[in-house]
Amino acid sequence: MNTLSYGLLSILAQSSFSGYDLMLRLQPFWPAKHSQIYPLLASLEKEEYVSYEHVAQSDKPDKKVYSLTDKGKQALRDWLSEPAAEPVTRDELMLKAYCLSNTDPEGARRLFSARLEYYRKRLRQHEDKAALLRERGEFPMNGEAPPFESIRFGSYILVEKALRTTRSNIEWTEWALSLLPLPE
Amino acid sequence: MNTLSYGLLSILAQSSFSGYDLMLRLQPFWPAKHSQIYPLLASLEKEEYVSYEHVAQSDKPDKKVYSLTDKGKQALRDWLSEPAAEPVTRDELMLKAYCLSNTDPEGARRLFSARLEYYRKRLRQHEDKAALLRERGEFPMNGEAPPFESIRFGSYILVEKALRTTRSNIEWTEWALSLLPLPE
DNA sequence: GCGCTCATGTAAAAAGTTACATGATTTC
DNA sequence: GAAATCATGTAACTTTTTACATGAGCGC
Numbered sequence: 001m002n003t004l005s006y007g008l009l010s011i012l013a014q015s016s017f018s019g020y021d022l023m024l025r026l027q028p029f030w031p032a033k034h035s036q037i038y039p040l041l042a043s044l045e046k047e048e049y050v051s052y053e054h055v056a057q058s059d060k061p062d063k064k065v066y067s068l069t070d071k072g073k074q075a076l077r078d079w080l081s082e083p084a085a086e087p088v089t090r091d092e093l094m095l096k097a098y099c100l101s102n103t104d105p106e107g108a109r110r111l112f113s114a115r116l117e118y119y120r121k122r123l124r125q126h127e128d129k130a131a132l133l134r135e136r137g138e139f140p141m142n143g144e145a146p147p148f149e150s151i152r153f154g155s156y157i158l159v160e161k162a163l164r165t166t167r168s169n170i171e172w173t174e175w176a177l178s179l180l181p182l183p184e
Numbered sequence: 185m186n187t188l189s190y191g192l193l194s195i196l197a198q199s200s201f202s203g204y205d206l207m208l209r210l211q212p213f214w215p216a217k218h219s220q221i222y223p224l225l226a227s228l229e230k231e232e233y234v235s236y237e238h239v240a241q242s243d244k245p246d247k248k249v250y251s252l253t254d255k256g257k258q259a260l261r262d263w264l265s266e267p268a269a270e271p272v273t274r275d276e277l278m279l280k281a282y283c284l285s286n287t288d289p290e291g292a293r294r295l296f297s298a299r300l301e302y303y304r305k306r307l308r309q310h311e312d313k314a315a316l317l318r319e320r321g322e323f324p325m326n327g328e329a330p331p332f333e334s335i336r337f338g339s340y341i342l343v344e345k346a347l348r349t350t351r352s353n354i355e356w357t358e359w360a361l362s363l364l365p366l367p368e
Numbered sequence: 369g370c371g372c373t374c375a376t377g378t379a380a381a382a383a384g385t386t387a388c389a390t391g392a393t394t395t396c
Numbered sequence: 397g398a399a400a401t402c403a404t405g406t407a408a409c410t411t412t413t414t415a416c417a418t419g420a421g422c423g424c
Contacts, residue, residue, distance in 0.1 A: 002383075003276055013283040020403055029278040036384060038405055059393065061403040073286070080280055080287040083298050087275035092187055093268035094213040094345070099197040100338045102257070103264040108332070114267050145363045148292070154284045157360045161278070168352040176341045179329045186411075204375055220412060222377055243421065245375040 001075065003085070004032055005044060009068060009076045012050060014151055018063040028162065041066060049075055097176075105181040112180070116173045119166055126162045133159065185259065187269070188216055189224060189233070193252060193260045196234060198335055202247040212346065225250060233259055281360075289365040296364070300357045303350055310346045317343065 007030040011022050023037045041064075044050045049072035052064040068076070093115055100108055133139050138152050146152040191214040195206050207221050225248075228234045233256035236248040252260070277299055284292055317323050322336050330336040 003274075003279070004383080006276075007279045010279045010283040013286055018403075019405095020401095029282065030274055031272060031384090033385060034404075035386080035406080038403095042405090057402090060401085061392065063403060076283060077286055080283070080295075081291055084275075084277035084280055084295055086302060087273060087277065088215060089271060089273040090187075090214050091268075091271035092190075093271065094342060095187070095191045095194045096264055096268055097342055097345075098213065098338045099194040099260060099264070100341075101333060101335045102197055102261055105332060107265055111264075111268055118270060148289060148363065148365055149285060151285045153363075154282045157284075157356075157363065158278060158281055160359070161281075161356050164352055164356050165349075168348055172341075172345050172348050175344070179332065179337075179341065181332055188411080202375075203377095204373095215412095217413065218376075219378080219414080222375095226377090241374090244373085245420065247375060 001049075001079075004030060004036065005040060005049070006076065006079050007032075008037070008040065008044065008066075009049060009072050009079075012066060012068045012072070013076055016065050016067040018055075018065055020063065022066070029158075044072075048072075106183065108180055109177065109183065112173055112177045116170065116177065119170045119173060123163070123166045123170060126159065126166060130159045130163065185233075185263075188214060188220065189228060190260065190263050191216075192221070192225065192228065192250075193233060193256050193263075196250060196252045196256070197260055200249050200251040202239075202249055204247065206250070213342075228256075232256075290367065292364055293361065293367065296357055296361045300354065300361065303354045303357060307347070307350045307354060310343065310350060314343045314347065 004026075007026050008022055011017060011025050017025065019038050019041050020034065022041070023032065023034050026032055026037075041050065041052075045052060045066070048069055050066045051069050052066045054062060055065050056062045093111060096103075096111055103111075130139075133152075133155065134141065138146075139156055140146060146156050188210075191210050192206055195201060195209050201209065203222050203225050204218065206225070207216065207218050210216055210221075225234065225236075229236060229250070232253055234250045235253050236250045238246060239249050240246045277295060280295055287295075314323075317336075317339065318325060323330060323340055330340050
């Protein structure tokens with residue numbers, strides 16, 4: 001049982017999903033490719049943390065829909081009671097920033113402008129998701145938080161984190177760009 | 185040549201360092217263990233991206249001090265002209281937050297309090313480092329940025345990033361804690 | 369004496385990415 | 397007709413972590 005396994009169980013705690021759906025939903029928190037997820041799901045099923053049922057579809061390929069077993073739920077609760085590992089971030093742009101004097105202002109501007117666009121795109125995605133969740137009635141309309149006991153509480157604070165982090169990153173990137181020599 | 189290799193070259197662009205120093209300096213941007221760095225340095229030396237000289241020490245063990253070769257400098261410039269890959273963050277607490285309704289308020293408070301302490305410690309470290317760099321005269325005293333051409337420009341914007349990110353994370357964690365049911 | 373820092377390395381295991389493989393439906 | 401999405405899987409490879417290995421000096 002590694003962190004990715006618990007990640008899968010965490011998503012399944014909300015609802016049942018196919019391996020494909022699990023992969024998409026896990027991306028924002030613990031990026032993983034389908035080639036890592038499918039074999040893991042098979043082993044989690046073998047160890048009885050999850051079970052699945054075959055669901056035939058007419059318009060799309062058939063799928064396996066996975067659910068948490070009692071053993072899986074218990075494993076999730078045990079894992080939640082342990083302290084969380086420290087976060088790890090790897091960002092190539094930070095390495096490039098470190099030795100930025102080895103490029104020219106144009107090269108630097110290209111790097112930071114591309115990153116700014118990336119962050120802005122991410123912000124739009126997060127805002128769209130927040131709007132969708134509000135429209136769907138999953139978040140209260142009055143701007144208040146769902147109660148702690150609700151299964152929506154987690155999503156609520158995570159959307160807020162994504163928005164804050166992305167806005168902070170945008171502000172920093174704009175600030176860094178403003179320090180670069182003006183293009184002529 | 186993978187990203188970690190370029191990370192090593194990026195640090196060496198500032199000054200020459202031992203493998204041990206390189207490991208420590210790389211931690212904030214691209215965490216890696218010494219067991220990954222030493223063999224990589226050997227292969228970078230073999231491919232003539234870096235060279236080293238043996239430095240005998242009386243109080244501490246002898247060390248190999250690595251420097252960038254001309255080939256290494258050119259590789260660094262070529263790499264800088266390419267766009268940076270997207271950042272990757274993996275944070276176990278975000279997974280735990282997602283299924284937080286599967287624990288009690290006490291468990292949730294433990295998780296977020298521990299994270300808040302971690303972020304506060306990190307903030308102190310970053311503030312200390314900023315103060316040190318100012319005292320050493322590496323950053324201008326008046327609060328302005330070093331010029332873009334200076335080798336300090338990169339450190340300057342990276343320290344600012346670390347401070348902004350950590351403060352934003354602290355604020356979010358405090359906000360999340362404030363939403364948890366009061367302990368009695 | 370015990371643990372920490374400095375210092376370098378190798379070996380094995382685990383985690384993650386890329387490529388190979390297939391195939392229907394839908395959208396441009 | 398080409399590309400994207402949904403859907404699942406395996407194989408090969410790269411990257412990262414953990415464990416094994418050694419050893420001197422320093423502070424408590």
